[in-house]
Amino acid sequence: MNALKVPARTIALFVLPCLLLYVCLVFVPIFYSMYTSTFDWNGIGVKKYIGLDNYVNILYHDKVFWPAVKHTLLFAVFSMLEIPVALLIATLLNRYVRKPNFFVSAYFVPVILSVVIIGQLWKTIYNPASLGGMINQTLDSLGLHSWTHSWLTEPDIAMYALYFVALWQYLGYHLLIQFTGISNIPTEIYEAAKIDGAEGFKADWHITFPLVVPIFKISIILAFIGSLQSFDMIMVMTGGGPAHATDVIATHMYNMSFASSKFGYGSAIAIILVIVCLVATVIINTAFNKLEKKIG
Amino acid sequence: MRKSTKWMSVALAGALTVSLAACGSDSKDNETNTSNGGSTTETPKAENVTITFQNIYPDPSTPAAKILDKIVKQYEAEHTNVKIELDSLNTDQQKAKLKTQAASKEVPDITIVNPAAQMKDYVDAGLFAPLNDMLDKNGLKDTFQEGILNWYSFNDNVYALPDGNNVAVMFYNKKLFADAGIAAPPTTFEELLADVKILKDKGITPMVMGEKDTWTGSFLFMNILLRTNGPGFLQSVVDGSKNFSDPAFTEAVDAFQQLVQAGAFQDGATSMDYNAAENLFKTGKSAMYFMGSWATGAIDQSTIGPDAGVFKFPTVNGKGNTDEYMLAPGSAFAISANSKHVEATKDFLNYFMLQFPKVSFDEKNAVTLAQKVDGDFAAAGYSPLQMEVAGIKGAVKGGDLSFDNTMNPATSQVHLTSIQNLFVQKVDSASVGKEHQTAYDSNK
Numbered sequence: 001m002n003a004l005k006v007p008a009r010t011i012a013l014f015v016l017p018c019l020l021l022y023v024c025l026v027f028v029p030i031f032y033s034m035y036t037s038t039f040d041w042n043g044i045g046v047k048k049y050i051g052l053d054n055y056v057n058i059l060y061h062d063k064v065f066w067p068a069v070k071h072t073l074l075f076a077v078f079s080m081l082e083i084p085v086a087l088l089i090a091t092l093l094n095r096y097v098r099k100p101n102f103f104v105s106a107y108f109v110p111v112i113l114s115v116v117i118i119g120q121l122w123k124t125i126y127n128p129a130s131l132g133g134m135i136n137q138t139l140d141s142l143g144l145h146s147w148t149h150s151w152l153t154e155p156d157i158a159m160y161a162l163y164f165v166a167l168w169q170y171l172g173y174h175l176l177i178q179f180t181g182i183s184n185i186p187t188e189i190y191e192a193a194k195i196d197g198a199e200g201f202k203a204d205w206h207i208t209f210p211l212v213v214p215i216f217k218i219s220i221i222l223a224f225i226g227s228l229q230s231f232d233m234i235m236v237m238t239g240g241g242p243a244h245a246t247d248v249i250a251t252h253m254y255n256m257s258f259a260s261s262k263f264g265y266g267s268a269i270a271i272i273l274v275i276v277c278l279v280a281t282v283i284i285n286t287a288f289n290k291l292e293k294k295i296g
Numbered sequence: 297m298r299k300s301t302k303w304m305s306v307a308l309a310g311a312l313t314v315s316l317a318a319c320g321s322d323s324k325d326n327e328t329n330t331s332n333g334g335s336t337t338e339t340p341k342a343e344n345v346t347i348t349f350q351n352i353y354p355d356p357s358t359p360a361a362k363i364l365d366k367i368v369k370q371y372e373a374e375h376t377n378v379k380i381e382l383d384s385l386n387t388d389q390q391k392a393k394l395k396t397q398a399a400s401k402e403v404p405d406i407t408i409v410n411p412a413a414q415m416k417d418y419v420d421a422g423l424f425a426p427l428n429d430m431l432d433k434n435g436l437k438d439t440f441q442e443g444i445l446n447w448y449s450f451n452d453n454v455y456a457l458p459d460g461n462n463v464a465v466m467f468y469n470k471k472l473f474a475d476a477g478i479a480a481p482p483t484t485f486e487e488l489l490a491d492v493k494i495l496k497d498k499g500i501t502p503m504v505m506g507e508k509d510t511w512t513g514s515f516l517f518m519n520i521l522l523r524t525n526g527p528g529f530l531q532s533v534v535d536g537s538k539n540f541s542d543p544a545f546t547e548a549v550d551a552f553q554q555l556v557q558a559g560a561f562q563d564g565a566t567s568m569d570y571n572a573a574e575n576l577f578k579t580g581k582s583a584m585y586f587m588g589s590w591a592t593g594a595i596d597q598s599t600i601g602p603d604a605g606v607f608k609f610p611t612v613n614g615k616g617n618t619d620e621y622m623l624a625p626g627s628a629f630a631i632s633a634n635s636k637h638v639e640a641t642k643d644f645l646n647y648f649m650l651q652f653p654k655v656s657f658d659e660k661n662a663v664t665l666a667q668k669v670d671g672d673f674a675a676a677g678y679s680p681l682q683m684e685v686a687g688i689k690g691a692v693k694g695g696d697l698s699f700d701n702t703m704n705p706a707t708s709q710v711h712l713t714s715i716q717n718l719f720v721q722k723v724d725s726a727s728v729g730k731e732h733q734t735a736y737d738s739n740k
Contacts, residue, residue: 042417043395131563153564155720155721242507259709262705
């Protein structure tokens with residue numbers, strides 16, 4: 001496919017600016033963080049080299065880190081479980097709704113809203129009834145007072161309340177991706193299947209789902225990595241509180257670096273996060289490649 | 297030959313693209329040195345200078361921002377060669393930005409820091425210029441209240457000049473107190489708890505706390521500790537004569553928990569930020585509000601201003617002196633040691649601080665200053681609330697700094713979270729002490 005007949009080195013030259021930007025903005029910070037993660041450093045004064053002590057402390061002595069990992073991974077699991085739901089809705093929209101674009105756009109609205117706005121909005125919805133919280137007031141008016149909670153401040157519930165908002169916000173995003181994936185499947189295939197007697201759910205099972213797997217994979221990876229990096233919404237809504245009950249890896253990293261002034265320690269957490277992301281991406285990719293081969 | 301020219305042109309084009317797109321090296325523009333017209337004999341004074349002034353007064357409607365703006369304009373009018381560039385951020389943003397700038401040694405000409413422990417790292421790293429010589433100019437030093445500059449001094453050098461000198465007080469809504477049938481503000485912790493109960497029974501939120509910003513709860517807790525122990529608890533921990541399992545400390549934790557269990561605070565306090573909480577009080581939705589006296593001006597100008605009063609934090613279990621307060625020496629202006637125009641910046645800050653009390657007085661924001669004020673508050677029309685606060689400030693007999701102004705950031709962070717936890721669950725006070733001790737020991 002060498003239609004342009006351009007020498008490879010010319011291509012290399014034109015790729016270079018972008019590559020340089022990418023290296024500067026992605027790899028340099030990562031390697032710099034790797035470097036600073038071996039120091040006891042408050043971000044301002046003298047760095048003291050301590051080897052891998054930061055990592056040892058994080059993995060073995062940090063009482064916040066492992067719960068934060070748990071919160072993060074649980075978030076990732078929920079996000080990934082959301083994709084099949086998005087796929088299902090996309091399939092239904094595609095089949096039964098005459099003008100599905102309207103619905104897709106409607107579902108997509110929360111995605112384009114700023115996280116800060118979403119956070120404030122849901123904070124108000126979750127508020128205690130005395131402060132006009134919608135959920136609690138509704139429950140109260142239904143006579144379900146015993147079901148009311150202070151959603152964002154009860155340590156056992158707060159994390160789930162946050163998951164819900166994130167899932168709500170990103171449903172439209174994944175729906176759009178899946179919907180596009182399904183729309184791109186040629187209608188001839190369905191027509192052929194119809195002649196062979198495969199319609200409705202049967203056609204979906206044998207045609208839609210296998211053909212949409214590559215798109216599905218993208219959604220899964222995006223959902224997984226997105227939830228590992230979740231930070232802004234939690235900062236806006238709870239700040240990781242009460243008492244670390246809603247801390248995830250990224251908020252813990254931020255608090256350690258900026259609030260506790262342990263930049264070396266924060267860098268070490270960041271590096272762990274990078275490694276987890278890389279490993280997870282590789283695993284998901286391999287798993288899906290195998291799946292695609294099997295179906296294909 | 298032909299091929300090589302082509303190759304050259306491609307290389308050149310590539311190089312151009314790279315130089316345009318590559319990252320890094322933002323060239324510092326020489327705006328500051330654009331001399332006007334060739335006269336080389338000009339005195340150095342006339343050189344054009346731009347001073348970056350990072351500050352924490354982003355809201356132009358607040359008195360603090362108005363004061364800043366007024367003095368800056370005044371100075372620029374008198375010194376046409378000087379331009380003051382304001383970088384106004386809210387407190388948290390400014391803290392994070394300064395830390396990032398400090399890491400790359402690019403501190404703005406003037407910035408804002410908190411006293412004592414919170415500025416120590418910066419001073420140790422040599423980022424701030426000592427201000428002793430500048431303080432001696434025009435008698436600036438004598439305008440400051442006695443002892444206040446000690447909080448900003450390290451090794452006999454003053455590194456920052458405070459914008460205020462505050463104490464923690466309990467603001468209360470006199471009307472809501474009257475509605476609930478409470479005749480006088482509480483003077484003991486037991487009375488406080490009883491009042492909480494009365495208010496709660498009347499359906500009034502007794503107290504608001506913006507505990508998402510964890511320092512607010514800690515501020516109140518430390519005031520309780522100041523009563524159960526007397527001043528200097530944290531200092532004695534540092535000296536090694538006490539530790540966090542001390543009875544005074546656990547007693548304070550227990551007292552604090554009593555307050556939480558009595559339902560003193562609004563629901564969902566730990567997810568509410570400082571501004572939202574203050575607004576609840578300012579709109580009459582809560583009867584009490586524990587805060588530094590810096591809130592006086594804002595409360596005074598709010599709708600409940602005429603109903604607002606203050607009382608001293610009560611004694612706890614009969615202990616403590618109510619004339620001892622949580623002291624909050626204000627955030628302070630520091631000058632970057634690496635500034636290109638240290639002298640010009642010192643000149644400006646000297647002027648700024650000399651004008652500060654006068655302009656603040658005119659803006660009705662002078663009760664909580666760190667400097668001496670010439671003028672009669674009452675005659676100038678300051679409100680009863682402002683006068684009450686001024687009265688309290690005049691009678692302060694010592695006290696303690698907040699936890700995060702005393703201890704290093706890592707220990708403080710554990711403390712702040714530990715206190716936040718008390719809002720959401722009942723905890724054995726001994727284990728709270730232990731948690732503090734572990735954090736202190738491992739971050740010494």
